[in-house]
Amino acid sequence: MKFNLRHRFLLFLLPLTIVLSSCSTTDCPLNNTVSLKANFYYSGTGVQSNITDTLSVIAVGRRDTTLLNKSIKFNTTTLPMGYAQTVDTLLFRFFTGYGNVTDSVFIGHTNEPHFVSLDCSTAFFHQIKSVSCTHRYPTSNFPTAIDSILIVNPSVSYDKTENLKIFFSTY
Amino acid sequence: MIKQKTLKYFSVLISLFLPIFVWAQKPVQVHPSTQQQTRGVQYSQHIDSMKTSLKAKPLHLLEGMSVSGDVLGLVMYSVAHYGQIEGAFRLNLKGKYFPTIEVGLGHSDYTDDETSLHFKTGSPYARIGCDYNFAKDLYSGNRIFGGLRYGYSKIKYDLSGPDLIDPVWKQSAPYQFKNLEANCSWAELVFGLEAKIWSHFHMGWTARYRIRISQKESTVGQAWYVPGFGKNDTHNFGGTFNLVFDI
Numbered sequence: 007m008k009f010n011l012r013h014r015f016l017l018f019l020l021p022l023t024i025v026l027s028s029c030s031t032t033d034c035p036l037n038n039t040v041s042l043k044a045n046f047y048y049s050g051t052g053v054q055s056n057i058t059d060t061l062s063v064i065a066v067g068r069r070d071t072t073l074l075n076k077s078i079k080f081n082t083t084t085l086p087m088g089y090a091q092t093v094d095t096l097l098f099r100f101f102t103g104y105g106n107v108t109d110s111v112f113i114g115h116t117n118e119p120h121f122v123s124l125d126c127s128t129a130f131f132h133q134i135k136s137v138s139c140t141h142r143y144p145t146s147n148f149p150t151a152i153d154s155i156l157i158v159n160p161s162v163s164y165d166k167t168e169n170l171k172i173f174f175s176t177y
Numbered sequence: 178m179i180k181q182k183t184l185k186y187f188s189v190l191i192s193l194f195l196p197i198f199v200w201a202q203k204p205v206q207v208h209p210s211t212q213q214q215t216r217g218v219q220y221s222q223h224i225d226s227m228k229t230s231l232k233a234k235p236l237h238l239l240e241g242m243s244v245s246g247d248v249l250g251l252v253m254y255s256v257a258h259y260g261q262i263e264g265a266f267r268l269n270l271k272g273k274y275f276p277t278i279e280v281g282l283g284h285s286d287y288t289d290d291e292t293s294l295h296f297k298t299g300s301p302y303a304r305i306g307c308d309y310n311f312a313k314d315l316y317s318g319n320r321i322f323g324g325l326r327y328g329y330s331k332i333k334y335d336l337s338g339p340d341l342i343d344p345v346w347k348q349s350a351p352y353q354f355k356n357l358e359a360n361c362s363w364a365e366l367v368f369g370l371e372a373k374i375w376s377h378f379h380m381g382w383t384a385r386y387r388i389r390i391s392q393k394e395s396t397v398g399q400a401w402y403v404p405g406f407g408k409n410d411t412h413n414f415g416g417t418f419n420l421v422f423d424i
Contacts, residue, residue: 033410065345065346067345067346067347067348068346068347069347071345071346073345086344086345088343088345088346088348089341089343089346089348089350090343090346090348090349090350091346091348094346117350118396119350119352119354119396119397119398120397120398121294121336121397121398121399121401122398122399123401124287124289124292124294124296124401125289125291125292126292127292128292128294128338128341128352130341130350
């Protein structure tokens with residue numbers, strides 16, 4: 007095999023291709039928020055429905071944090087989960103003209119560190135292990151209460167799929 | 178950082194020009210018409226007559242064996258975020274087929290400036306495959322290769338970064354992981370050129386397109402760098418610059 011001009015050109019081209027192709031792009035996920043998604047249903051019909059009362063959701067910790075402030079007429083919410091604790095306590099506070107009343111929700115979960123690349127921010131994914139809540143009967147003054155909670159998908163990650171079904175009973 | 182980059186590009190430039198320099202040393206061929214014509218078979222140089230007599234010999238099934246080392250990986254090992262020390266053993270079957278085993282040790286010890294995440298590994302890998310020599314002249318020692326490889330690496334690595342602060346509950350979660358284990362297998366398409374430079378020594382390039390076949394992630398996620406494969410992705414490009422010695 008004689009190395010003519012074409013071969014010499016190829017020899018130049020090859021390492022150049024390697025050098026250029028070694029440049030890589032970063033594929034960090036665009037949606038990098040990890041949150042639990044819960045949809046609201048009426049326990050009587052099982053149909054997804056809007057909350058008619060005004061609702062706030064508060065995370066209980068050393069200092070309580072309001073996650074959702076006095077919202078009305080909505081049927082879905084996304085909630086953050088703790089990184090360092092295995093049980094999150096959330097207060098669902100319903101407001102009416104007579105004052106407010108609170109249902110407590112306890113979510114047991116794992117904390118799994120998640121790594122994509124050195125260029126990307128880190129995160130914690132979670133597996134929901136258990137969910138429980140306090141039970142209260144709806145009254146004429148406070149007509150909405152949490153009836154039960156169902157785990158639909160225990161994996162909490164970047165995917166915004168439904169994790170919990172929260173069933174409300176009404177007066 | 179600038180020094181590292183300068184060294185990296187300098188080594189790439191040397192690697193680029195070295196083969197060209199070697200071929201430039203080859204003697205210029207004299208056109209046959211300028212030679213004095215006499216009766217019978219004439220050879221312009223003594224070496225040509227030797228080559229012709231060699232070409233008359235049939236090629237054996239096992240024509241030879243060779244060992245080689247990847248210089249590019251070694252340079253990257255020294256100056257880049259990751260690199261490898263790699264050696265290979267190769268058989269020469271009839272001058273056409275070259276079954277190859279490549280083994281190496283991949284290394285990375287890198288902290289990202291923006292995220293402050295640190296990745297560290299030193300893990301082995303191996304590839305097995307075969308090259309086919311497309312060159313018409315099987316006696317010259319110059320070769321044009323096309324080939325396939327199957328690669329596998331079992332990775333043990335450390336990953337660390339700043340503690341994560343929970344924005345809601347304000348608690349701190351440590352981000353330090355040691356001895357994480359993962360593995361990865363991949364296929365490679367290889368194209369290469371190789372030239373005889375002196376006696377039993379050859380030198381050449383290979384360009385490689387790598388496709389990840391499977392990987393087992395660690396408990397944290399996939400490894401950032403896979404020895405022998407490169408930066409972890411579904412596919413990537415790479416290459417080697419080999420010094421080959423015929424045994």
